[in-house]
Amino acid sequence: MSFANCGLPYHIGGDIKDRSKLLLQTPESFLARFNVDVRVMNEVVSINRADKTVTIKNLIDGSKYTESYDFLLLSPGAAPFIPAIAGIDNPLTHSLRNIPDMDRIIQTIQTNKPKHATVVGGGFIGLEMMEHSTNLV
Ligand SMILES: Cc1cc2nc3c(=O)[nH]c(=O)nc-3n(C[C@H](O)[C@H](O)[C@H](O)COP(=O)(O)OP(=O)(O)OC[C@H]3O[C@@H](n4cnc5c(N)ncnc54)[C@H](O)[C@@H]3O)c2cc1C
Incomplete structure (x- = not known):
């Protein structure tokens, strides 16, 4: 990651x-060290500001799911x-x-x-x- x-x-x-x-780090080592849930090969494809959610596409199997947020930081590089x-x-x-x-x-x-x-x-x-x-x- x-x-x-x-x-x-x-x-x-x-x-x-x-x-x-x-x-340097894998999702497993980052979780163990910092308690941060990192999802590689997962792309945010839309931001739904009204209900404070993002839609995420799993790039391995193509499935989509929704995740909620309190605050959203954009840092896509x-x-x-x-x-x-x-x-x-x-x-x-x-x-x-x-x-x-x-x-x-x-x-x-x-x-x-x-x-x-x-x-x-x-x-x-x-x-x-x-x-x-x-x-x-
Ligand atoms: C060859 C090279 C040498 C460098 N050397 C130095 C150095 O010596 N010192 C220094 O301080 N800096 C150096 N840098 C710069 C440093 O690496 C960058 O400034 C830093 O990586 C930027 O971090 P970032 O988080 O903004 O972007 P990134 O590291 O690019 O991370 C952005 C991440 O967001 C992901 N992303 C994008 N869109 C989405 C989306 N829709 N959904 C989910 N994820 C998404 C990308 O896949 C990526 O993983 C170097 C860079 C390069 C290329």
């Missing part, structure tokens, strides 16, 4: 060797901004946000053995990828 986003570039670069070190640059849909072009993204980047590197990489965007994540790309070639 939670992973170390901050460690993704470091696993790609090889500083964090063990992939399992990126996986973000997705990488993909600029409309010609050729950006090339399968060798990646963004890095989560573990599946990281696995795809590693797979691409292992399969294609690139000698050169270009990072578009010089924020923290772009700079960390630059830092680690020196380990890859």
Whole structure:
């Protein structure tokens, strides 16, 4: 249920060797430690403000159910901004946000053995990828 986003570039670069070190908590461990009921693979698909409920879809079996709330916090995260640059849909072009993204980047590197990489965007994540790309070639 939670992973170390901050460690993704470091696993790609090889500083964090063990992939399992990126996986921090499970719903069971979070429940035992904090008494918090975390439901992975459950997507809130509507908010019913009048009766203070949310409708939830179980992404494994497709069923839907309703859950009540006293207060509702929205924290659905973000997705990488993909600029409309010609050729950006090339399968060798990646963004890095989560573990599946990281696995795809590693797979691409292992399969294609690139000698050169270009990072578009010089924020923290772009700079960390630059830092680690020196380990890859
Ligand atoms: C590569 C990388 C490196 C980073 N490094 C650092 C760092 O070194 N230091 C630092 O402080 N920060 C770092 N960050 C940023 C940090 O990871 C994010 O700021 C943080 O994860 C944001 O938390 P969040 O809860 O807002 O969103 P998220 O972690 O994205 O969590 C949102 C969750 O909401 C779920 N969700 C969305 N919609 C629904 C819905 N309708 N129903 C149910 N669930 C839903 C999503 O599936 C997701 O699990 C890094 C991020 C990345 C990608």
